[in-house]
Amino acid sequence: MINIAVFASGTGSNFEAICKHIESGYLKAKIKLVVSDCMYAPVIEKAKQRNIEVFSFHSKDYQTKSEYEKKIKEKCIALEIDYIVLAGYMRMIGEELLTAYPRKIINIHPSLLPSFKGKGAIEQALDYGVKVTGVTIHFIDQNMDEGEIIAQYPLNIEHKSKDEVIQAIHAIEHEFYSKTLKKIWEDGYEKSTN
Ligand code: GRF
Secondary structure, X not given: OEEEEEEOOOOOHHHHHXXXXXXXXXXXXXXXXXXXXOOOOHHHHHHHHOOOEEEEOOHHHOOOHHHHHHHHHHHHHHOOOOEEEEOOOOOOOOHHXXXXXXXXXXXXXXXXXXXXXXXXXXXXXXXXXXXXXXXXXXXXXXXXOOOOEEEEEEEEOOOOOHHHHHHHHHHHHHHHHHHHHHHHHXXXXXXXXX
C-alpha cells in the first residue's frame, strides 16, 4: 500500500476525486495526511469528514520556508509517507522537502507545460488564443511548474466557451490524475503513458 500526503490550498476537487478513486478500490493508496497553507481552505473540511489528519499552517507564523517545511517533513516521516501529491497547492516546495522526497513529489497543472505556467493557466491559454490546451502531470523541481513531465492530456478548445473549457479541464484532471498515479504506483513510472 502506498501512503500519500495531499497538499492543497483551495477547493480540493482533485483531492476529492482521488479520495473517490481510493474508496472505489481503483487506486490502491491511503491518504494519511492533508497539508494546507490556507487555514480556511474547503479541502480541510473535506479531509476532516474523511478522518484524515490535517496539518494547516500560516506561512507568516514561520521565519522561513525551511522552518515550516521541517515540520511537514517530520509529519510525513512519522506517517511513513511514500509520495506527496500536490493538488492545487499554491506554494513553491523548498529544499527541505525536495531533498527528503526526490522524484516523489507530483503535481498537476491545467495546461500543456511548458506553456502557461503559474496561476490562471486556463485563462492564460484562452487569452493567448491557443486551439489546444490540456493537463500536465509532472515531478516537481525547485522551479515553478517545471520538472520531469510524466504525462499530458490534450484538450481541443476551439468553439468552446470559457466555462466549458474550465469544466472540461477539471473533468480531465479528476480522471487523469488518479489514472496516472495508478500507473506510477502499480506499473512503475516508465510505463506511465496516456
Ligand atoms: C487544479 O486546476 C490543479 O490543476 C491546479 O490547481 C487546481 C486545484 O483545484 N494545480 P482543486 O482545489 O483541486 O479543485
